[in-house]
Amino acid sequence: MAAQGWSFRMTPIRKLLILLATICVGVCIFRLATGLGLVTNLNDEWPWGLWIGFDVLTGVALAGGGYFTAIVVHVLHRHQYHIIARSAMLTSLLGYLLVMAGLFLDIGQWFNFWRPFVSWGHTSVLFEVFWCVSCYTTVQVLEFGEIFTERVGKKWHTIFKNAMPVLMIVGIIFPTLHQSSLGGLYLIAVDKLYPLWWSTLIPYFFLISSFFVGPAMICVESTLAGNAYKHKVPVEVLRGLAKIGGWFMVLYLALKLFDLSNRNVWDLVFAGNLESTMFLIELLFGVIIPILIVFSGMSKSRSGLFIYGLLVSGGVILNRMNVVFTGMSGKTGGSYFPSIWEWSVSIGLVAIGVLVYCFVVENFRILEHEEHHA
Amino acid sequence: MAKGVLVDLTKCIGCGSCTVACKLWNDKKFSVEEPTVGPAAIAKLTANNWTVVQHNEIKKDNETVWRFAKKQCLHCQDPACASACFAKALQKTKEGPVIYYPHLCVGCRYCMIACPFNVPKYEWDKAFPLVSKCQMCSTKVDKGEAPACVSVCPAGVFQFGEREKLLQEAKSIIAKDINYVKDIYGEQQAGGTSWLYISDVPFEQLGFRTDLGTVPLSTYSHNFLKYTPVVAVSWGIILTGLYHYTKRRNTISEENKNVKL
Amino acid sequence: MENRSAKPQSVSRRGFLKMLGGAGLAGVAANITGCSTDQAGGKGWMPQQYQVASSWPVQVRGRVPIDPTNPSITRDDKKCILCGQCIEACEKVQTVMGYYELPIKDDITCVNCGQCTLWCPTAAITEVDHTEKVFKALENKDLHVVVQTAPATRVALGEEFGLPAGSVVEGKQVAALKKLGFAGVFDTNFTADLTIMEEGSELVARVTGDLKKPLPQFTSCSPGWVKFCEYYYPDLLEHMSSAKSPQQMMGAVVKSYYAKQKGIDPQKIYSVSIMPCTAKKYECQRPEMNSAGEKIGKPDMMDVDAVLTTRELARMIKKKGIDFTQLADEKYDSMLGEGTGAAVIFGTTGGVMEAAVRSAYFLITKQNPPDALLTLTPVRGLTGVKEAALEIPGVGPVRVAVCSGLSNARKILDEVREDLKAGNPLRYHFIEFMSCPGGCIGGGGQPRTSLPPSDAVRQARLDSLYTMDAKMYKKRLSHENQEVLDIYKNFFEHPMSHLAEELLHTEYTDRGKQLTAKKKA
């Protein structure tokens, strides 16, 4: 297979993506050389903006499909879902690499990124996030080694294959910890984050939502990839996954309702201000409607599942954005809207992700994995 | 013993000596675009302004009065910023000051999110930007000197000394003089701060946040983080258990299938 | 040749790129290796008096507060070294700062005298600069720009051009102003004489009982002093002469009498004054200083549009490259240009008193004063408080006091207050107050001297004014000023006429509510 050489098809869309990616790389270099003031609209009132909000917080959540599948397929051994395992894990790996890129761009002393490895600020939630994300990304790279060595450096393949169970389990512990601690970052913003989002339970909300966004992303991704690569994952497989997600959404919803009552903030939910509106949109379209879809006949169709996936992913994105922006705006004052350069980097990073995904899928056994086993 | 500063806002005349002292001592840039004295809307803490004196016009007994409020880092007893720093670039010293080590800073700005008083600022215009905030002149404090801003005030606004004593002093001042509001800002806020304020007008009218709790903010993170090791270990055990259990179950059902066949 | 020049070029280009890369890498490396592991801050300096353990008292500490909207003075923080000299000036010389209780009320107490601008060693405190504003007005073809010069600038401006202190540069100053493009150059001496007519008449009226206002009468020509009285002695404002200062009289006259005589729309007149004083910048924008406008229903039109200090005028002359010392003397423009020796000594402490006495004598006796009254030695000189008693036929002994520098004013005012409270017999009939030590010759807008503002320089300026009075001016009595006599004939009719009250007199504001004055210790 190695002899076949590498292939990468060129299409107009891909050309556009390459253009976006190139712009992004240019802006990144400029940013690293000149600091944050020229490129971003960040300011003292808004120290965290699009890059942290979208590229990092949302990116990590959306890449949650990896550990979701790992649990379902490799720990619970639901082999009917094996068919999506590799692509889900690839997406997850790419997601994390992009998150790392986003983080690297966002930190002011980028050449000092390694400092927390030696100077331990262990009282910080960010410390946990940092370690877990770093370790998990490493683990994922190793996991991908199994696929990679199928084609390159074959002699290592068995080592990787044997190491897989351990990697898998470690690779679940880490995301469990950091998905929740990403929410935990905001625990300390108790006097800043709007009470509709701030809660001592926010780590668990982040954790559960990162878990159920996994199947949703798989639905979206496999529909898109399926169209592009004529690789259709059976509807039943997707529906099964979505249902697992559905149960977690029910759990999430119940916890939310409990939390709102427990903290006595129902009046804020219907206050009619910006915060309450955004909160309701997030909950209605991101959680309640998808639950209805997945447990009804609508989820029997591919398009139903696709819509489900979109709604849930959108809901999680909105949730993260609400935490970073809507929820913080009341107490911070000042104003922030991402600059065109911030957008171009965020969009460009996604473009890079898509391009690499396409390249890997076309050159490694990702989608046709099951057929080879058969 | 931890040092502190008691700020009697009723005495401030808005001369701005303190802000100049801070810039002289800490070698900070003067800039017309970033005034250090004026209404809160224009006199803001920035990377260059570690302290500002904010001018407030306040209704008091049917009269408008001018009150100045000197702002800088409050040097929390249990600082949120330091607890949030994942590289230990911000540290609380036992003498009181919360200080910043640039060489440890990664530039994540989580301290800015964490600080309930919005004190840490960022050098947005620098190529390799750092966080920037009042150090309580800790090198001076170490030598037994008062912070620069404190030492230059011509109006007797400040007292420098041990926080505990200053707290007693503040209590006796507000108990004796009916003009003061019966509250010491910094005694309790977010777990208490090294800088304490007394005033004759309500603190919220001077731009102080009065909606803060009395619990140090790091408590919230701590209550979450303390479970990390337990969760990691037990989750690992559960996962391993499940892995073997389901694998075995599958094998058994396979075998059963095979037997039937 | 070509080869040789081509070679270094290519080398240098590579070198340049190398250097760029090197610099970038070096910067990063310096940061990475963290050359310094120090905490932030503490890398600057502090004046020595602040580098002491604990917080013991120190002799000088901090600086004066200055409101950002102060019309007279401003400070560049960049230049302030916290030396505390401004506090010495404000608190010790002028007794303004530190004489009110804390908390403050709704004002940053400042009498705008500008003494701090003379004391500040780095010139961090300066006048609010209006030179640009005046240059703009001069360039505006629609405006008729006129200027007046105070008595004291003519003995100080020369210092800015290397002349010895006290050099008389009256004619050169006029010449320079004409070169700068002013359409009319007038002498504040003219309105100083006018002030004497009004203020002298008022004094006579108080003495004779025609005016139901108390004695002693206070002079009112020093705006810093006026504001000081409004702040700290509002209960004594009744004693303040209602006559405006010469600057404001000139302003009102220019936009009424002069405009009428010349047939110019007063709204097209831009009136500038050259003053030794920063408080004049404040005075000209006091809301009531719009009498000429008020009269024609345009209350927005101020009588004086811009005030420049002696220092600012020097800067303008220098900026235009005018070789001041080489200028040939020129004369003030007529109609508002004549002044007497009595007027020119307005610029020094005791001068207003002496001028007033000369004309009061005349107003009461209808005769000119004897020679002894033309050199009233007891009120001359830099001493802070001076007293004199003179015999005026028909009135008896008139007792006067003169003080300059507000710490001296305080002493006399406290006496007056106590006398009133205790019902003591009248100690003085007339008191001259000047805000700055030595009077206008030591004004806050005058050229800076070696520090602290030196008495030698003040004395030289003062001597010159008396020399001008005695030797250079043809007339020494205000009531002999021909142009003053003309303005009464053509316009005001007589001192304290209805029109004169409208244009030449004013009212004062009780500022006692803006601070809590400290009780006398």
Ligand code: SF4
């Ligand atoms: S005020 Fe803010 S920056 Fe200062 S010690 Fe407290 S948390 Fe840290």
Ligand code: SF4
């Ligand atoms: S304590 Fe020191 S660093 Fe902090 S505001 Fe005062 S002078 Fe500046």
Ligand code: SF4
């Ligand atoms: S030095 Fe003192 S009086 Fe002056 S602004 Fe600062 S705190 Fe207020």
Ligand code: SF4
């Ligand atoms: S005299 Fe000048 S330099 Fe000295 S403290 Fe005052 S303003 Fe600052």
